[in-house]
Amino acid sequence: MDRLDRQPQDAAADGIRDTRVRNLIGYNLKRSYMLVRSSAEAALAPHELRVVSMTALSLIVDNPGISPSQIADALQMERPNIVVIIDELEARDLVDRARSTTDRRRYALTATLKGRRLRDRATADAAAAEDRAISALTAEEKELLLALLKKVRRDSE
Amino acid sequence: MDRLDRQPQDAAADGIRDTRVRNLIGYNLKRSYMLVRSSAEAALAPHELRVVSMTALSLIVDNPGISPSQIADALQMERPNIVVIIDELEARDLVDRARSTTDRRRYALTATLKGRRLRDRATADAAAAEDRAISALTAEEKELLLALLKKVRRDSE
């Protein structure tokens, strides 16, 4: 970890000062999130995936038979918004929608071979794009950041 | 920093697994950001402020004479979306809109006494709400997180 102790200047290049806001966790989380997300979105565009659809696809790959409601819970999204995403994934033959045998209200979602392959490529590309976006951090700092972000949500979710 | 080394489980309470997505920086940034922001928004609601309007107000307090365009640049927002926020702040008598004497296309924004006082209370309440939202972190971990988030954007903004 190099020179993490050196405080960045409070003023931006154009001379705007704003100590209070610049020291808020939320402000810094948002800025970093925007930076990382735009990089990931760009990396996923060639796969015709958005971050949310990649995430849903990955969830289905890792949890065969998962239902739309479970995806909604896991991603903290509303059910209606999941439907459109599943529609897209199914139309592209990335996932199969089968009625659950035990509860016929539910769908049991599974990824196709094509879906599993795309998931692997897409998550790898997204992770690489994220790493480029945060290349100001060393590998150790990245792991530390990840650990801290995970810990933030301990007990609160 | 206590037990940051202990890895959180990969599965959520309902048994959903998803190692790839759960280890993406962007995913964790978003989740933490959502948590912190909703806490801050709730704390600002009694002041009838959103995070973005508190941020703009704070920017005006700290930079008397700042123009809407400069606010847009600093907050990475489009100019049209700033107008509505300034309208609100002005209607509530928190900021004054005066034509710049040197460039009459520009507005020179300054905070009123009422605006400065509200800024102090609002930023303090927001900061306290953020601290509650991330109370899983120690004070040292919070400072470390802040330093890492600032460093992420070094050279890239």
Place this chain on the structure above:
DNA sequence: TATTGTTATACTCTATAACTATA
């Protein structure tokens, strides 16, 4: 010709209400 502030508008994301079929 370029820039500031502005209006109107569109687009995306997310949230809510209500329906159907199953339980």
Place this chain on the structure above:
DNA sequence: TATAGTTATAGAGTATAACAATA
């Protein structure tokens, strides 16, 4: 009666186009 999936729609938040005033 409650829940899963769905449809339609509403509401944020953000982005784009075009304009008047000024540089």
